[in-house]
Amino acid sequence: MTIGRHIEIRGVVQGVGFRPWVYKLARTAGLTGSVSNDAAGVVIDAFAATEHELDAFLARLRAELPPAARIERLSWAALAVAQSPRSFEIAPSRAEGERRPSIPADLATCEACAREIADPRDRRHRYAFTSCTHCGPRFTIALDVPYDRATTTMATFPMCPECQREYDDPDDRRFHAQPNACPRCGPTLRLVSNGDGGEVGDGDGDALRRAARLLASGKILAIKGLGGWHLACDATNAESVAELRRRKHRDEKPFAVMVKDLAAAERLVQMGEAERDLLAGPAHPIVIMPRREGAGEVALEVAPQSGTLGLMLPYTPLHHVLMGDVGRPLVMTSGNLDSEPIACDDDDAFERLALIADAFLVHDRVIASRADDSVAVVAMGRPIVTRRSRGFVPGRITLARPLARPSLACGAHLKNAFCLGAGDGAYFGPHIGDLDNVAAYEGYEKAIERLEGFLRIRPEVIAHDMHPDYLSTRYALGRPDVTRVAVQHHHAHVASALAEHGLEGPVIGVAFDGTGFGTDGTSWGGEILVADLAGFERVASLRPVRLAGGDRAIEQPWRTALALLDDAFDGDSPIDRLSLFDHVPRSEIMAVRRMIAAEVHAPLASGAGRYFDAFGAIGLGRPRVSFEGQLAMAWEQAADPSETRPYPYAVQSAEALWRVDLRPTVRAAIDELLSGRSIGTLAARFHETLVAATADVVRAVGRSRGTMPVMLTGGCFQNVRLASGLARALASDFAVYVHGHVPPGDGGIALGQLVVADAGVRSRGGVACV
Numbered sequence: 001m002t003i004g005r006h007i008e009i010r011g012v013v014q015g016v017g018f019r020p021w022v023y024k025l026a027r028t029a030g031l032t033g034s035v036s037n038d039a040a041g042v043v044i045d046a047f048a049a050t051e052h053e054l055d056a057f058l059a060r061l062r063a064e065l066p067p068a069a070r071i072e073r074l075s076w077a078a079l080a081v082a083q084s085p086r087s088f089e090i091a092p093s094r095a096e097g098e099r100r101p102s103i104p105a106d107l108a109t110c111e112a113c114a115r116e117i118a119d120p121r122d123r124r125h126r127y128a129f130t131s132c133t134h135c136g137p138r139f140t141i142a143l144d145v146p147y148d149r150a151t152t153t154m155a156t157f158p159m160c161p162e163c164q165r166e167y168d169d170p171d172d173r174r175f176h177a178q179p180n181a182c183p184r185c186g187p188t189l190r191l192v193s194n195g196d197g198g199e200v201g202d203g204d205g206d207a208l209r210r211a212a213r214l215l216a217s218g219k220i221l222a223i224k225g226l227g228g229w230h231l232a233c234d235a236t237n238a239e240s241v242a243e244l245r246r247r248k249h250r251d252e253k254p255f256a257v258m259v260k261d262l263a264a265a266e267r268l269v270q271m272g273e274a275e276r277d278l279l280a281g282p283a284h285p286i287v288i289m290p291r292r293e294g295a296g297e298v299a300l301e302v303a304p305q306s307g308t309l310g311l312m313l314p315y316t317p318l319h320h321v322l323m324g325d326v327g328r329p330l331v332m333t334s335g336n337l338d339s340e341p342i343a344c345d346d347d348d349a350f351e352r353l354a355l356i357a358d359a360f361l362v363h364d365r366v367i368a369s370r371a372d373d374s375v376a377v378v379a380m381g382r383p384i385v386t387r388r389s390r391g392f393v394p395g396r397i398t399l400a401r402p403l404a405r406p407s408l409a410c411g412a413h414l415k416n417a418f419c420l421g422a423g424d425g426a427y428f429g430p431h432i433g434d435l436d437n438v439a440a441y442e443g444y445e446k447a448i449e450r451l452e453g454f455l456r457i458r459p460e461v462i463a464h465d466m467h468p469d470y471l472s473t474r475y476a477l478g479r480p481d482v483t484r485v486a487v488q489h490h491h492a493h494v495a496s497a498l499a500e501h502g503l504e505g506p507v508i509g510v511a512f513d514g515t516g517f518g519t520d521g522t523s524w525g526g527e528i529l530v531a532d533l534a535g536f537e538r539v540a541s542l543r544p545v546r547l548a549g550g551d552r553a554i555e556q557p558w559r560t561a562l563a564l565l566d567d568a569f570d571g572d573s574p575i576d577r578l579s580l581f582d583h584v585p586r587s588e589i590m591a592v593r594r595m596i597a598a599e600v601h602a603p604l605a606s607g608a609g610r611y612f613d614a615f616g617a618i619g620l621g622r623p624r625v626s627f628e629g630q631l632a633m634a635w636e637q638a639a640d641p642s643e644t645r646p647y648p649y650a651v652q653s654a655e656a657l658w659r660v661d662l663r664p665t666v667r668a669a670i671d672e673l674l675s676g677r678s679i680g681t682l683a684a685r686f687h688e689t690l691v692a693a694t695a696d697v698v699r700a701v702g703r704s705r706g707t708m709p710v711m712l713t714g715g716c717f718q719n720v721r722l723a724s725g726l727a728r729a730l731a732s733d734f735a736v737y738v739h740g741h742v743p744p745g746d747g748g749i750a751l752g753q754l755v756v757a758d759a760g761v762r763s764r765g766g767v768a769c770v
């Protein structure tokens with residue numbers, strides 16, 4: 001007798017070698033039937049003689065996945081069997097109307113491919129475009145759906161007979177590997193001079209060997225990669241790194257570094273199990289880790305004044321071979337002028353990088369979609385993705401409640417990433433960056449159009465930030481025939497955490513970041529909300545400070561520090577005794593004081609990020625920053641891990657809003673600073689104060705409103721000390737949630753906008769509300 005089961009699997013199961021793996025598993029187990037892709041995942045019909053065999057098969061399906069696959073849902077139903085098939089086959093894809101097509105995310109080179117390119121006897125020895133069903137480009141080469149060779153930028157490379165044989169053989173690791181190629185038939189590399197465009201080098205060795213020699217001699221190279229161009233130089237050569245900074249107009253923002261392998265990473269940073277898994281996982285993001293004391297191998301100029309280092313491992317065969325040839329860590333930073341989007345078009349790169357790169361390592365495979373390197377940190381032993389792009393995009397996020405109508409969320413102004421959704425699927429687009437210039441805006445429009453095409457989603461609802469002047473808001477207003485919903489920035493942050501964890505609320509949302517447009521027209525960012533998807537109530541906030549000169553106060557934190565000091569000391573602040581003001585002209589100090597007194601061009605802001613700026617500026621004596629968040633990072637790193645006492649603070653209640661008042665904190669910290677207390681102590685006590693004050697308010701909200709889960713969200717929760725401190729402080733009374741694969745900062749906000757807009761559309765019956 002034969003029994004059968006129809007098995008449906010959802011998750012990351014397409015483009016990752018899942019079907020060939022199921023095929024082998026089934027054959028080994030002696031089952032018959034078939035496996036195929038449908039539009040939403042993989043379906044299997046499996047037949048065996050006993051229930052036990054089928055149970056065992058299911059158990060192995062769940063337990064032994066291919067490296068990049070992930071099962072989100074697996075369901076099965078018994079099949080009525082008249083006659084079972086004689087063998088197990090891979091059946092053609094089933095296209096079903098309503099289901100979403102999917103494009104897989106790009107996958108880092110697998111171990112088997114890495115072994116082949118390192119093997120002098122292999123036909124793919126040193127071949128920079130080696131891939132298989134477990135690894136290689138996906139999203140960045142896709143031009144259309146279904147994801148098939150003909151609809152990728154590999155279509156222009158007809159396979160040689162040997163590659164074709166691999167591609168057609170279900171037993172081969174390259175069965176239906178769309179980017180399959182070899183040196184005979186696939187893309188090729190050239191090392192091109194900056195100038196006449198001719199080949200460079202001494203002619204000895206292939207393009208990669210010559211590129212490695214240039215890098216080792218101190219040159220700066222533009223390298224065409226997977227989702228865009230990198231600028232690379234020898235990370236151990238201080239002069240090269242300084243030169244790259246000069247040419248790229250980048251003052252102090254840390255550069256990412258690529259190292260050969262985990263052992264090389266271990267020499268530079270302190271890492272645990274979670275960091276290792278993240279570095280070597282399928283997405284291969286940049287992982288920010290504490291720098292090892294005395295790890296002199298990497299030049300200080302790579303990450304000036306920073307105690308951390310962002311590392312990544314080689315994720316394409318090109319990187320593997322290059323890193324092997326160079327034999328030292330390389331700076332690998334996005335190929336752009338600072339503030340512009342990463343270059344991905346060849347001509348564009350040649351033009352824009354002409355003043356930066358000494359030579360170009362270029363290949364002839366077109367990059368269809370841009371995807372920057374993703375970035376992650378580890379907090380409390382778990383990864384937090386802070387920039388979600390290459391390797392994650394356009395991965396599916398399953399929503400707890402399906403959207404009423406297909407929707408687009410436009411994202412935030414800074415670190416923009418948009419999000420598309422239909423049914424119970426939400427899909428982030430790639431990292432766009434700051435939407436403050438024409439190039440970024442054009443890239444934004446193009447990326448939205450492309451992802452809508454891939455997913456066959458025509459948005460009927462568009463969610464956008466409340467800020468009237470953001471380019472993303474203007475984009476939303478410019479789209480015809482849609483229902484538009486404006487979503488408050490911090491509500492969106494909390495909702496993004498809700499959606500990531502499959503919750504609907506109500507919850508207590510702690511949303512700490514730099515700036516976001518509040519419903520009262522002021523700038524928010526130190527908010528405690530009671531929220532669900534449909535709405536929120538602002539129950540507490542940090543006492544606002546005045547930002548003299550608006551955005552200039554963000555570039556010059558001494559202005560915020562002055563406002564904070566004058567507020568705390570009632571105009572009698574000891575600025576003459578603080579080194580911060582040594583290099584600020586008296587006239588500017590007077591001007592800022594006048595602006596604040598007159599309340600002219602000095603908006604109120606309650607952002608926790610502004611407090612980090614001000615305290616960091618005072619403690620570290622740094623009046624100016626060269627990038628947003630610089631002082632917040634430095635202040636976190638300065639904090640002494642062994643110091644756990646908070647400073648005094650106050651909580652006041654006014655008009656149904658609790659205000660966390662840090663004026664007592666300012667006074668106590670200045671006292672300590674002037675009596676010679678170490679900066680490490682000050683920074684630690686500042687963190688502890690923010691944790692203690694926030695925990696107090698959250699507990700008070702819990703007492704008056706009932707205990708609810710607590711969501712920690714907003715860019716400040718990339719700060720590991722703040723996130724883990726608050727999570728620990730609240731753990732005994734609340735279920736505390738932090739972000740994981742959805743960024744806590746503005747790069748994750750679009751998911752929240754999406755689900756808030758959906759709740760709004762439902763409650764208003766789909767009436768346009770903006």
Ligand SMILES: [Zn+2]
Pocket residue numbers: 109110111112113114131132133134135136
């Ligand atoms: Zn592979």
Ligand SMILES: [Zn+2]
Pocket residue numbers: 159160161162163164181182183184185186
């Ligand atoms: Zn070939």
